[in-house]
Amino acid sequence: MTAGEENGGDSDVNYSFALDKSLNEQQMELLYGKLIYSIEGIVSCIVDADNHEVVLDITDPERLPVIEDTITALQEEVKRVRTVKRRVIKSTQQGGITIQDAAVTQNADSHDFTLHKELGAEMPAVLFKALENVFTHLTELFGAEKRKYPSLILQATLSKLNYIETYPQNIYLVSEIPHQMETLESVRHHEHFERIPRLSGYALTPAACFHCYEELEGQVVNGPLVLASTSNCFRHEAPWRLGKHRMNEFNVKELAFIGDAEFVRATRLQAVEEIWALFTALGLEGSIETASDPFYFEEDVLKGQHQLMADMKYELICRLDGGKESFAISSVNDMRQSLCKAFDIRDRNGNWQHSGCVGFGIERWMYALFATYGNVLAFWPEPIRKLLGLESEDHLEKGVEEKA
Known part of the structure; x- marks a missing residue:
């Protein structure tokens, strides 16, 4: 893992993580498809197939150990996949x-x-x-x-x-506020009203x-x-x-x-x-x-x-x-x-x-x-x-x- 410079003077920091050289192009594509949904707090992600590395811009450097563990775990997963090329x-x-x-x-x-x-x-x-x-x-x-x-x-x-x-x-699961008088009244005065809703049984299509x-x-x-x-x-x-x-x-x-x-x-x-x-x-x-x-x-x-x-x-x-x-x-x-x-x-x-x-x-x-x-x-x-x-x-x- 290597750290780069901060981006444009803001708090985002660029990091690169070396990947196993044995990964093929399809496995790296699978890795990217899983990685983008596996880590919050990043602002960009690139899997560089030529250099076999993942390049991330992250907002919280303290999460680096978790990020590195996640990349390692996902890499081990995709290494076990026998991939098929697109036709x-x-x-x-x-x-x-x-x-x-x-x-x-x-x-x-x-x-x-x-x-x-x-x-x-x-x-x-x-x-x-x-x-x-x-x-x-x-x-x-x-x-x-x-x-x-x-x-x-x-x-x-x-x-x-x-x-x-x-x-x-x-x-996206859809939540709802229960139709109970005391619950509805609490929404108006509750400091953290987002804790009140429950799942509705619906999702967005x-x-x-x-x-x-x-x-x-x-x-x-x-x-x-x-x-x-x-x-x-x-x-x-x-x-x-x-x-x-x-x-x-x-x-x-x-x-x-x-x-x-x-x-x-x-x-x-x-x-x-x-x-x-x-x-x-x-x-x-x-x-x-x-x-x-x-x-x-x-x-x-x-x-x-x-x-x-x-x-x-x-x-x-x-x-x-x-x-x-x-x-x-x-x-x-x-x-x-x-x-x-x-x-x-x-x-x-x-x-x-x-x-x-x-x-x-x-x-x-x-x-x-x-x-x-x-x-x-x-x-x-x-x-x-x-x-x-x-x-x-x-x-x-x-x-x-x-x-x-």
């Missing part, structure tokens, strides 16, 4: 379409914008609505029935999925598709069924990671499809082609790759490796600034029978159905477009504006407010 399904470097040019890039670089605020999202309504319309049209190609689900979801529903036990790092299974629980689904919804979703993220494309509250356009194995397979393949066609038509750069869910516990990590090997999860990765910044903006998943089994959704013969889903992170698509083309819609290439339905004079006068 690239499609890539713009393999002949994808791009319509960026020097003028557009200059426009993107010369404008500042933000999609994130401390407690929520500042969403440019024009582009948000345009993308929502595009995604709605795409879901209509699959004959989807429309749904609108709430932001709250029962903890009992998540328990059927073992979600809280598997992904505790991402969940972490994934839109869970409501679909909740709706269909215990039912017989005869023939293919496709549901589409736009939902607010919530993920508990480390505060220092929030900003740009990452938020703790965001909007997802979701497509869930339920039927036999062949229907789910064919629908998923069609979804991949439709999403890729949209992505490249918008002139974005990136790839579709195999992926896995963010399992936290060692005993669950093998499930993620199975997802990679079985091609159960695809992510559409957007790359900006020549690949210096990359993030997922959509996912296309095949859950086989796992979720239908958990919610007892069967066909007419009593067999559990298969299911899959597609998610579009609307704010992430917005960020990708603004980062690529800038925050003044009038400067965007005409084919992009036409595809998004942003051709009117009223639309062209609107952009994202620049930071003061």
